[in-house]
Structure formats: C-alpha cells, structure tokens
Amino acid sequence: xxxxxxxxxxxxxxxxxxxxxxxxxxxxxxxxxxxxxxxxxxxxxxxxxxxxxxxxxxxxxxxxxxxxxxxxxxxxxxxxxxxxxxxxxxxxxxxxxxxxxxxxxxxxxxxxxxxxxxxxxxxxxxxxxxxxxxxxxxxxxxxxxxxxxxxxxxxxxxxxxxxxxxxxxxxxxxxxxxxxxxxxxxxxxxxxxxxxxxxxxxxxxxxxxxxxxxxxxxxxxxxxxxxxxxxxxxxxxxxxxxxxxxxx
Ligand code: CAA
Numbered sequence: 001x002x003x004x005x006x007x008x009x010x011x012x013x014x015x016x017x018x019x020x021x022x023x024x025x026x027x028x029x030x031x032x033x034x035x036x037x038x039x040x041x042x043x044x045x046x047x048x049x050x051x052x053x054x055x056x057x058x059x060x061x062x063x064x065x066x067x068x069x070x071x072x073x074x075x076x077x078x079x080x081x082x083x084x085x086x087x088x089x090x091x092x093x094x095x096x097x098x099x100x101x102x103x104x105x106x107x108x109x110x111x112x113x114x115x116x117x118x119x120x121x122x123x124x125x126x127x128x129x130x131x132x133x134x135x136x137x138x139x140x141x142x143x144x145x146x147x148x149x150x151x152x153x154x155x156x157x158x159x160x161x162x163x164x165x166x167x168x169x170x171x172x173x174x175x176x177x178x179x180x181x182x183x184x185x186x187x188x189x190x191x192x193x194x195x196x197x198x199x200x201x202x203x204x205x206x207x208x209x210x211x212x213x214x215x216x217x218x219x220x221x222x223x224x225x226x227x228x229x230x231x232x233x234x235x236x237x238x239x240x241x242x243x244x245x246x247x248x
Contacts, residue, residue, distance in 0.1 A: 016190065018220070074124040087137050111158050140185070178235075186208065186214055186243055
C-alpha cells in the first residue's frame with residue numbers, strides 16, 4: 001500500500017504479542033514504523049528476530065507510565081523522523097486478582113501503564129497533529145473493558161477509561177483531520193492471555209461462539225484499516241473484535 005509510505009506510525013509496546021503483529025502489518029502496508037520498549041533485554045532479542053524476518057524497526061526506550069519519559073521519547077522520534085502521523089496506544093499489562101485482595105500497587109501499576117500512558121503519549125503528539133491537520137490515534141482496549149471480568153477490576157477500569165477518552169478526544173479534534181478510535185480485542189493467543197491458568201482459559205474459550213481465540217494478525221488488520229488515510233469518516237468508534245464472546 002504505497003499511499004501510506006510517508007506516514008510515521010508509533011506503536012507503544014511493540015515487543016508484545018499484539019504489538020509485534022501490529023508493527024509487522026503496518027510495515028507491510030507501507031508505514032514507517034517506530035516502536036517503544038521498556039525491557040531492554042527483551043527488546044534487543046525482539047529486534048534481532050524482526051531483522052531475521054526482514055523488518056527493520058526503530059526502537060526507543062520509554063516508561064509509558066511516566067509523562068517526562070514519554071515527552072523525551074517523542075521529542076527524540078520527531079527530531080529524527082519528523083512528526084508522528086499514527087499513534088497506536090498498545091502498551092499494557094495485567095495484575096489480575098479479585099478486588100477484595102487487590103493491592104494499591106497492582107491498582108496503580110495497571111492504571112498508570114494502561115491508561116495514564118494514553119494521556120502521556122497522546123498529549124505529546126496531539127498538538128502537532130492539529131497543526132498539520134492530520135492524525136490517526138488508535139487505542140487498544142479490551143473486551144474486558146466493555147463487559148468486566150472476574151479478577152480484573154484494575155484492568156477493566158483502565159480499558160473502559162480508554163474508550164471514554166476516545167469519545168471525547170474524537171469530538172475535540174474531529175475538525176482537524178484527526179480520527180480517534182478504540183479497538184476492543186477479545187481473547188487473543190498472546191503471552192498475556194496464555195499466562196491465565198489453562199483450566200480458566202479453557203472455560204473462557206468455551207464461551208467464544210467462533211470456538212477459538214483470536215489471532216494477533218486479525219487485530220493488526222483492523223489497526224491498519226483504521227490507520228489508513230481512507231478511514232477518515234470513522235471516529236469515536238469502539239470496534240469489538242472478540243469472536244462473538246460479547247455482543248451488545
Ligand atoms: N466467577 C465467580 N467466581 C469465580 C470466578 C468467576 N469467573 N473465578 C474464580 N472465582 C472464585 C473461585 O471459585 C474461588 O472461590 P472460593 O474462594 O469460594 O473458592 C475464588 O473466586 C478464587 O479465589 P482466588 O483466591 O484464587 O482468586 P484470586 O484473587 O487469586 O484471583 C484469578 C483468581 C487470578 C482472577 C483467576 O480467576 C484468573 O486468572 N482469572 C482469569 C482472569 C482473566 O481472564 N484475565 C485476562 C488476562 S488476558 C487479558 O486481559 C487480555 C484481554 O484484554 C482479554
């Protein structure tokens with residue numbers, strides 16, 4: 001897709017399961033993909049693996065939960081490559097456990113990494129997008145932000161919060177050529193989901209009408225669609241992509 005060639009896409013948390021598929025798909029579709037990482041050791045191995053598969057992603061270290069760290073990282077990207085056209089807020093963690101026992105640390109970690117990060121990253125790209133009258137912001141939320149999940153009060157709160165953010169920002173920047181959308185994946189076969197005990201996971205899969213977990217590339221396909229120039233009339237939307245697990 002050559003029409004995407006001049007666009008710079010920043011994907012946070014690129015080394016994760018969804019992040020990897022999103023980086024690859026955007027790259028195949030012609031975007032210049034930049035990703036952020038937090039764990040240097042994991043990032044080095046990931047970059048080498050990507051190189052062996054023919055991808056050359058620039059990587060920047062950041063703590064997405066820290067405003068100053070994000071500000072510095074985005075300034076670095078812009079100084080080297082120019083303004084960011086597409087921001088995919090993908091970085092996220094889980095700290096599952098029922099709420100009665102949830103610690104302040106596990107609440108804070110999930111809210112800061114999954115939701116404050118959306119503020120931190122978006123706030124640092126939005127004004128230049130407004131100045132240039134173009135931008136695509138894609139927030140990776142979750143079916144569990146839409147419907148709740150036993151053991152995920154922190155995660156569900158952060159993921160539901162993301163879409164509230166999407167709806168408001170979409171209105172505020174609609175006339176500036178910027179679209180803001182949420183994608184809410186269901187259970188996708190990533191390390192994050194595979195960390196759920198097998199017995200619980202099997203019960204969850206049994207609730208999915210399609211009868212399987214999703215593939216990372218199925219999410220990446222939707223990200224690339226929303227990132228495209230042609231998707232200019234879609235904003236403030238929340239795309240459920242969950243195999244029919246949650247229909248409403
Ligand atoms: N509904 C009702 N009760 C449930 C339940 C459910 N769904 N699941 C567990 N329970 C009950 C158990 O029967 C048990 O009851 P008793 O105390 O009476 O025996 C109790 O809750 C479990 O107690 P634990 O002390 O084991 O609970 P815990 O605080 O350690 O939490 C858990 C357990 C970690 C939450 C575990 O249930 C779990 O891993 N659940 C899956 C969570 C999940 O789906 N996470 C998704 C991760 S991937 C992701 O988030 C990506 C995405 O976007 C989809």
